[in-house]
Amino acid sequence: MEEIEIIKPDDWHVHFRDNEILKAVVPETTRHFARSIVMPNLTPPIVSSKQATEYKKRIQKAIPTTDEFDPLMTLYLTEKTNKNELKSAFKNGDIFAVKLYPAGATTNSDSGVKDIKKIMPVLEVMTEIGIPLLIHGEVTDKEVDIFDREKVFIDQKLDFICKELPELRITLEHITTKEATLYVSEGNENLAASITPHHLALNRNSIFVGGIKPHNYCLPILKREIHRKALLKVATTDNVKFFLGTDTAPHLLNDKESACGCAGVFNSTYCLSILAQLFDNENALPQLENFISKNGAKHYHLEVNKEKITLIKSSQNLTFKKYLNVNDQKIKIFEPDFPVFWKVAE
Ligand code: DOR
Ligand code: ZN
Numbered sequence: 477m478e479e480i481e482i483i484k485p486d487d488w489h490v491h492f493r494d495n496e497i498l499k500a501v502v503p504e505t506t507r508h509f510a511r512s513i514v515m516p517n518l519t520p521p522i523v524s525s526k527q528a529t530e531y532k533k534r535i536q537k538a539i540p541t542t543d544e545f546d547p548l549m550t551l552y553l554t555e556k557t558n559k560n561e562l563k564s565a566f567k568n569g570d571i572f573a574v575k576l577y578p579a580g581a582t583t584n585s586d587s588g589v590k591d592i593k594k595i596m597p598v599l600e601v602m603t604e605i606g607i608p609l610l611i612h613g614e615v616t617d618k619e620v621d622i623f624d625r626e627k628v629f630i631d632q633k634l635d636f637i638c639k640e641l642p643e644l645r646i647t648l649e650h651i652t653t654k655e656a657t658l659y660v661s662e663g664n665e666n667l668a669a670s671i672t673p674h675h676l677a678l679n680r681n682s683i684f685v686g687g688i689k690p691h692n693y694c695l696p697i698l699k700r701e702i703h704r705k706a707l708l709k710v711a712t713t714d715n716v717k718f719f720l721g722t723d724t725a726p727h728l729l730n731d732k733e734s735a736c737g738c739a740g741v742f743n744s745t746y747c748l749s750i751l752a753q754l755f756d757n758e759n760a761l762p763q764l765e766n767f768i769s770k771n772g773a774k775h776y777h778l779e780v781n782k783e784k785i786t787l788i789k790s791s792q793n794l795t796f797k798k799y800l801n802v803n804d805q806k807i808k809i810f811e812p813d814f815p816v817f818w819k820v821a822e
Contacts, residue, residue: 519584716766
């Protein structure tokens with residue numbers, strides 16, 4: 477048996493949804509993580525500080541009494557976002573960050589941003605007072621191939637924002653390409669990126685080979701193996717600009733296994749086991765704590781957590797529970813296609 481003790485991790489990108497799904501999924505995150513940045517793409521989206529505060533209360537009610545957990549709330553950026561309201565929401569601590577969805581890029585993003593120029597005055601205010609900008613980095617133009625949408629976003633949109641506002645703290649979320657790893661590594665020091673466990677574990681074959689696999693469909697879509705390798709390289713080497721954001725995104729089974737299935741992988745349940753295995757496979761376990769517990773806190777100017785967790789490697793591989801129940805419905809739990817020997821000591 478092998479054991480490692482590390483600082484308790486944070487998940488810098490989660491979808492908790494609302495109502496019954498929220499109650500079912502929140503404990504899957506709070507069991508192992510101390511803090512999370514919570515995405516605002518509900519229907520209707522979280523566009524005001526009042527909505528964010530009420531949503532936070534619903535999340536807090538779903539946290540088991542045995543867990544200590546801090547949900548960090550975000551506001552959904554639209555072309556109508558009011559600068560002054562944003563300023564006071566941030567100063568009051570009602571919101572932690574702002575999320576930019578290009579309109580139409582993903583689940584519930586229709587109220588997102590069509591024209592980046594229209595939000596520049598809001599981004600200037602965010603730069604002045606230090607509100608982080610979280611970006612879903614994909615263009616939505618029909619002519620652009622879905623596998624190229626991240627790269628084109630970086631070239632056409634992100635580079636513009638970074639050059640106009642080098643002091644703005646930006647997270648390019650759930651990156652999926654080698655180009656993104658290079659752009660962020662070489663970019664200004666306020667630019668960082670989050671990476672999901674599923675983009676570290678799978679390449680695009682996992683969606684199509686042997687039959688279509690709707691549970692591996694997410695956005696940005698999985699890419700070629702060279703991209704997965706590039707992500708794994710920056711995650712497992714000593715680069716402070718990359719950290720965990722699981723993008724755990726629950727959808728009910730019927731909504732995934734459908735003629736028009738939803739994008740999203742629900743990965744919180746075994747996330748730490750999977751990551752420990754991936755890092756172990758790369759002989760990079762000493763880097764795990766940086767990726768899951770330190771680099772994100774540094775980017776967001778927060779202290780690292782005081783608590784610790786222990787990960788244990790056993791000789792027997794883990795048996796994954798297949799589903800999380802939501803009343804009489806269920807959500808598929810992410811399981812990679814390699815054996816996992818690590819688990820979190822309870
Ligand atoms: O796969 C995804 N699912 N990507 C996103 O950007 C959104 C998320 C969701 O909300 O389901
Ligand atoms: Zn997301």
